[in-house]
Amino acid sequence: PSLGNRAPVELFCGLPPSTPLSFCIDTKQQRIVEVPLRTEAIATWLEELRTSIQDMHKPMTVAREQQTLRNKRMQKYARRPNFDVGNYVLRSRVDQKHYDKLLVTWVGPYQVVRADKHSFAVRHLLTGEERDVHPSRLKFYADSSLAITEELREHVSAQGMLLSVSTLNEYRWNRAKRDYEVLVSWKGLESIEDSWESTQQLRKDIPVLLTQFAASKNDQRFLQHVTAAVKHRSRRK
Template sequence: MHRAVRSKREKITLLNKRKSRGAQEVNFSVGDYVLRSRVDERCHNKLLVTWIGPYVVTSANAHSFRVRHLLTGKEQDVRASRLNFYADSDLEVTEELLAHVAAQGIVLKGENLVDHRWNKESERFELLVSRCGLESIEDSWEPLQSLAQDIPVLVQAYVDAAKNSELSTAFQALVSS
């Protein structure tokens, strides 16, 4: 009896090992709606993966899929590991869905810089940015380094008006490097 149990257990173990050897292949078909992952940089040097879309699969290549954005119509090749099923092929593309897709990845214009602070955790200055078309409660703290690259003229004007020597020194170090 023990030999039969051991034999059965070994068979199950071998079957499980065979199953786990290869990665699960994802098969998308032309016409499937998918989400694409976008990797963004986050605080503390971590990456944040955001699922954006939906996209529609237009063709399948050997190692990637060609997808088309629903709103812009822009096509791009994406690896299968960066795609996830969104819905079945009979998805109803409505005005509401198109409006939602249009709001993804939108770049908002900085209206003005409201305040600054020293972030002890990241050991850097941050500026409070007020965005065009948003309420003041939606203002966000952004790193001085990224703002100095994106909107240098606006940052320079704020630093000059703030009259803070530490902030001015940090900004000059960023500009000169």
């Protein structure tokens, strides 16, 4: 306001003022690039600027296109599923994580009912439940002519059965596993179906019952082993 809305260069030098966008710096050539003021010259200058930017990005664009083509060629040699809709497959189920490794169990069979672009829909034989599964988690079991027998249905139903412990009977030392095993009786099953289970597994499911069983035996080494395993489990929680 003190200069009457005039630029200092006008009043002291008698020169026309420049706009804030009259020049910019070319960092590559370290020189000032002047922006023309005439409309025709501005259009030409802008077109040259756009062309220069496109040329600058062209190597990256070409490299990206080449990588896309390489990826497509790799997909041609990718392993394709060896099953189709109507076939029976096994599904991998991750039961637990042990020392940063996944313990996988194959369960099923399931029937493939739909093939999507990146997954398959499979149906449970008993419940009819459908779920989407990645092809890498499926394995061919039988074609569509598989006979669904009563034995097969019983096998599938047993995969999701939860057993309850009836009693803990005996124990023994497994030298190969370096762990104690306990003979477990299961509720609802016959005595011939009793099974030897490791304390590493029982400490996760029945830590209190396992500790009481170890305390009832006159074996200090067995009790110390079980107590240490249960405490280690508690600290990890």
